Amino acid sequence: xxxxxxxxxxxxxxxxxxxxxxxxxxxxxxxxxxxxxxxxxxxxxxxxxxxxxxxxxxxxxxxxxxxxxxxxxxxxxxxxxxxxxxxxxxxxxxxxxxxxxxxxxxxxxxxxxxxxxxxxxxxxxxxxxxxxxxxxxxxxxxxxxxxxxxxxxxxxxxxxxxxxxxxxxxxxxxxxxxxxxxxxxxxxxxxxxxxxxxxxxxxxxxxxxxxxxxxxxxxxxxxxxxxxxxxxxxxxxxxxxxxxxxxxxxxxxxxxxxxxxxxxxxxxxxxxxxxxxxxxxxxxxxxxxxxxxxxxxxxxxxxxxxxxxxxxxxxxxxxxxxxxxxxxxxxxxxxxxxxxxxxxxxxxxxxxxxxxxxxxxxxxxxxxxx
Ligand code: HEM
Numbered sequence: 001x002x003x004x005x006x007x008x009x010x011x012x013x014x015x016x017x018x019x020x021x022x023x024x025x026x027x028x029x030x031x032x033x034x035x036x037x038x039x040x041x042x043x044x045x046x047x048x049x050x051x052x053x054x055x056x057x058x059x060x061x062x063x064x065x066x067x068x069x070x071x072x073x074x075x076x077x078x079x080x081x082x083x084x085x086x087x088x089x090x091x092x093x094x095x096x097x098x099x100x101x102x103x104x105x106x107x108x109x110x111x112x113x114x115x116x117x118x119x120x121x122x123x124x125x126x127x128x129x130x131x132x133x134x135x136x137x138x139x140x141x142x143x144x145x146x147x148x149x150x151x152x153x154x155x156x157x158x159x160x161x162x163x164x165x166x167x168x169x170x171x172x173x174x175x176x177x178x179x180x181x182x183x184x185x186x187x188x189x190x191x192x193x194x195x196x197x198x199x200x201x202x203x204x205x206x207x208x209x210x211x212x213x214x215x216x217x218x219x220x221x222x223x224x225x226x227x228x229x230x231x232x233x234x235x236x237x238x239x240x241x242x243x244x245x246x247x248x249x250x251x252x253x254x255x256x257x258x259x260x261x262x263x264x265x266x267x268x269x270x271x272x273x274x275x276x277x278x279x280x281x282x283x284x285x286x287x288x289x290x291x292x293x294x295x296x297x298x299x300x301x302x303x304x305x306x307x308x309x310x311x312x313x314x315x316x317x318x319x320x321x322x323x324x325x326x327x328x329x330x331x332x333x334x335x336x337x338x339x340x341x342x343x344x345x346x347x348x349x350x351x352x353x354x355x356x357x358x359x360x361x362x363x364x365x366x367x368x369x370x
Contacts, residue, residue: 039207045344056194064186065120066348072119073355081125085111089364101227109139116213122181130176137169138214177202216272217353224266242321253362263357265323267334274306276336305333
């Protein structure tokens with residue numbers, strides 16, 4: 001099964017995750033790293049020439065990771081992890097670049113590791129050994145070494161130490177996932193789940209956690225909570241004059257709709273995932289620099305979601321912050337598809353991420369008003 005998906009993998013690389021994924025492929029090909037190759041993002045859907053693996057892997061991940069994740073978000077243990085985060089917000093410096101966002105022991109980063117892994121896999125947040133391994137892997141720059149390694153291969157000397165550490169950690173992470181409560185109940189060799197083994201599913205979720213779960217919500221929250229200022233969007237022009245703290249402090253935190261719009265407007269102005277892609281299923285011609293140019297089947301087309309979020313035909317005062325703007329949630333593309341329309345490629349972590357981010361904005365927002 002893995003051999004088969006490899007072809008898809010190499011030809012269907014999404015641009016936004018290009019380096020990370022391609023790094024993993026190359027290193028894996030020369031037998032230095034052991035991360036298998038299937039990853040949801042890189043597989044084509046059936047209608048676009050895929051062999052069905054995307055649908056099967058997505059069904060497995062939906063059922064055993066994402067849906068269960070949203071159920072666990074309502075459990076007391078998740079509440080405890082959230083309470084600790086709120087307590088940390090109260091007691092730690094939390095302004096621009098504050099320790100709340102950067103500390104390894106308390107605050108946002110340990111929260112992300114514990115909360116996401118408890119909810120999505122059922123891993124005990126008090127199991128220090130496992131949590132340390134996961135923290136080191138995701139926030140100790142080890143997951144990113146796949147990308148780094150790529151540069152080293154094409155560029156300079158191979159970083160053997162880095163590679164060795166990465167290799168060691170990734171095996172441990174894979175084992176933790178495989179033995180987690182959620183994946184322990186995964187039925188192996190079922191056709192509807194692509195005959196995946198438990199280990200294959202565990203490995204397939206590592207890139208999801210590395211480039212989506214532990215990055216996207218953290219990025220958005222850092223902007224929504226004033227740790228990183230929203231970027232300027234026009235060269236040489238200061239488009240960002242947003243007073244994030246002022247707006248956050250003025251929200252009606254008991255109005256879930258207003259909180260949702262606030263998160264959506266932050267996301268519109270600074271998408272955590274700036275591009276999606278498609279692979280051309282037939283040749284196509286476009287006018288570029290006054291000439292018709294034809295591209296072949298298989299051309300990878302980058303789709304800049306971020307630019308569509310500044311399209312002045314759709315958004316009035318596109319560069320201004322206005323969380324009450326018309327149809328903001330309905331037209332937002334921060335989770336890939338337009339609003340809630342879905343053709344099977346909508347971010348499957350959307351519901352989970354929105355619940356988690358809303359709760360943090362509400363509860364930490366209330367701490368600010370104490
Ligand atoms: C603020 C938070 C998040 C944002 C803005 C976001 C955004 C996106 C976007 C735009 C895509 C499409 C990428 C593409 O087409 O190339 C995507 C896909 C995906 N996201 Fe998220 N995401 C977030 C959080 C999460 C979380 C928490 C998880 C998992 C726990 C997750 C898992 C995935 C997966 C597995 C895909 C691939 C789906 C597929 O191709 O079928 N995301 N996300």
